[in-house]
Amino acid sequence: MQEYWDLYDRDRRPLGRVHLRGTPLPPDTYHVVVHLCIFNERGEMLIQRRVGDKDTFPDYWDLSVGGSARAGEDSQTAIIRECTEELGVKPPLTDARPYLTVHFSGGFDDVYVATCKESELSLHLQADEVAETMWAGEEQILAMIDAGTFIPYHVPYIALLFRYRHYRGNFSFLPIEPPKF
Numbered sequence: 220m221q222e223y224w225d226l227y228d229r230d231r232r233p234l235g236r237v238h239l240r241g242t243p244l245p246p247d248t249y250h251v252v253v254h255l256c257i258f259n260e261r262g263e264m265l266i267q268r269r270v271g272d273k274d275t276f277p278d279y280w281d282l283s284v285g286g287s288a289r290a291g292e293d294s295q296t297a298i299i300r301e302c303t304e305e306l307g308v309k310p311p312l313t314d315a316r317p318y319l320t321v322h323f324s325g326g327f328d329d330v331y332v333a334t335c336k337e338s339e340l341s342l343h344l345q346a347d348e349v350a351e352t353m354w355a356g357e358e359q360i361l362a363m364i365d366a367g368t369f370i371p372y373h374v375p376y377i378a379l380l381f382r383y384r385h386y387r388g389n390f391s392f393l394p395i396e397p398p399k400f
Contacts, residue, residue, distance in 0.1 A: 221239060221240070222239075222240040222287070222289060223237040223238060223239055223240065223289065223290040224237060224238045224240060224250040224251070224287055224288065224289065224290060225237055225238075225250065225251070225288065225290050225291070225292075226238050226244075226245070226248040226249070226250060227248065227249045227250065227251070227326070227327070228247065228248070228249070229247065229249065231249070231327055234248065236248075237290045238250065240287065241274075244325055249325060249326035249327060250287060250288070250325060250326040250327075251287065251288040251294050251297065251326055251327050251328075251329060252285070252286070252287050252288070252323075252325075252326060252327070252328040252329070253284075253285065253286060253287070253288060253294050253297045253298040253301060253317075253328070253329050253330075253331070254282050254283075254284065254285040254298075254328060254329070254330045254331065255282070255283050255284040255285070255298050255301070255302055255310060255312075255330075255331045255332070255333060256282050256283050256330065256331070256332050256333075256380050256384070257283040257284070257310075257333050257334070257335055257340075257400070258332070258333070258334045258335075258384050258397075259334070259335060259336070259337040259340075259354055260334070260336055260337065261337075261354075262356070262381070262384070263354040263355055263356050264282070264283060264354070264355055264356075264357075264360065264380070264381070265283040265340075265352055265353075265354055266280050266281065266282065266283065266352065266353060266354075266355050266360065266369075267280065267281055267282075267283065267284070267305065267306075267344075267349045267350075267351070267352045268280050268281075268349070268350045268351050268352070269281055269348070269349070269350065270346075270347060270348060270349065270350045271350070273348075276370050278350070279368065279369060279370050280355075280360075280363055280368055280369040280370070281369070281370050282370075282380075283302075283306070283352075284298065284301050284302045284305050284306060284310075285301065286301040286305075294317060294329035295312060295313075295315060295316070298310065298312060298329070298331050299312055299313075304345050304348070305344070305345045305348050305349050306342050306343070306344065306345075306349070306352070307341075307342055307343025307344065307345070308340065308341065308342060308343075308400065310331075310333050310398070310400065311333065311398040311399060311400060312331055312333065312398055315331060315333075315398055317329035317330055317331055318330050318331060318332045318383055318387060318397075319379075319383065321376070330380070332380075332383060332384050332397040332398075333397050333398045333399065333400060334384065334397050334398075334399050334400070335399060335400035336399075336400075337354065339400065340400055357377060357378065357381045360377055361374060361377060364377070384397060385397075
């Protein structure tokens, strides 16, 4: 099945055009990627190992959920779809906005955060996307990055994700509870 992405300009204004996944982006165009970081009551993140036949980073460990927004989707719709497909659970993100947006060379990465009681999370992994999952702390993920078994995110990015699970925005006096499964 061919997948198409909406294209945006550098200020994230829709261009009214779509792009076929797997082909080079036209100059000065961008697309939306989404991630969800699910944390348990011990402060560990659910991570997933990508299957071995993925185009990028096969067999690498990654954040809880990730993918690209398809044409016609906003990032919230995309992350709910991705989580439902990859992990078999619908995240409680109906009214959520991303915790942060990271700009990268090809677009915008909207990052969502949720917490759960590990015992209440029943996963059903998408066999052609996710090989396995496990809970990991920040130091374990950083060690996996060093070992070359986790997607090579920047160390400060991983640290930010772990710190940000309790806050929204850039003021430290505004704690927030992320959505709960």
